[in-house]
Amino acid sequence: MQYEIKQEEKFRFIEEGQGEPLLLLHGLFGALSNFTGQIESFRHTHKVVVPILPLLDLDLLHTTVGGLEKFLHKFIEYRDYKEINLLGNSLGGHVGLMYVLRHPERIKSLILTGSSGLFESGMGDTYPKRGDYEYIRKKTELTFYDPKMATKELVDELYETVNVRMKAIKIIQLAKNAIRNNLGEEVSQIKQPTLLIWGNNDTITPPFVAEQFHKLIPNSELHFIDKCGHAPMMERPEEFNTLLLKFLRNLNEPAAVA
DSSP states (O other): OOOOOEEETTTTEEEESSSEEEEOOOOOOGGEEEEHHHHHHHTTTSEEEOOOOTTTTGGGGGGHHHHHHHHHHHHHHHHOOOSSSEEEEEEEHHHHHHHHHOOOOOEEEEEEEEEOOOOOOOOSOOOOOOOOOHHHHHHHTTTOGGGGSOHHHHHHHHHHHHHHHHHHHHHHHHHHHHHHHGGEEEEEEEEOOEEEEEETSSSEEEEEEHHHHHHHHEEEEEEESOOOOOOOHSSHHHHHHHHHHHHHHHHOOOOOOO
């Protein structure tokens, strides 16, 4: 399914459907295609918004998680979204966490899946080797429980990125900045209802990370998906969407009177 990428001011984004905003944030190696299953499913009930984060377009000084959060803030202000259901995968979750902590008034709920922000084991440990396609393929496979999910198209896209020296430098800078700026106890300040969906076989943000998020965020619920890695919304979209739909529906149901 192809969706129109809108261009307004310095922002590029997809916006499909009507209703409450469901805003999706991709990760460090993410793309719009990561959320095809969610766009298609939720555009019938929500205004699904996917901003293209300028991971490799910011200057080096602002190529940080904080720099991405400021970009997100400007985008949300520009579009004047309110009552946002904010969903983030991997680095996108980290950006979302920072946004909720700084601008809670615009956020109705938070959904994290394979989110960084407490701990992650990723590209920051080693420099991506330029020209080494096999290395990049193996790195891509680590994202998933089923290595077949690392299609040639995905690997080619990542290979093309890290084979450009400045882009590779920015990727490493973002990955290391995310680790240096982990949030820890700060996430306990989040008051919004929070849904945590995690792959039981995530090796980048392992299950204990999800347990820690659940422990720290007061109004949170945690679900694990078996035989699933770091990107549940891609690898197990049906289970992911079922959990998300139930969560979003419960938000709008009146509380039971005792």
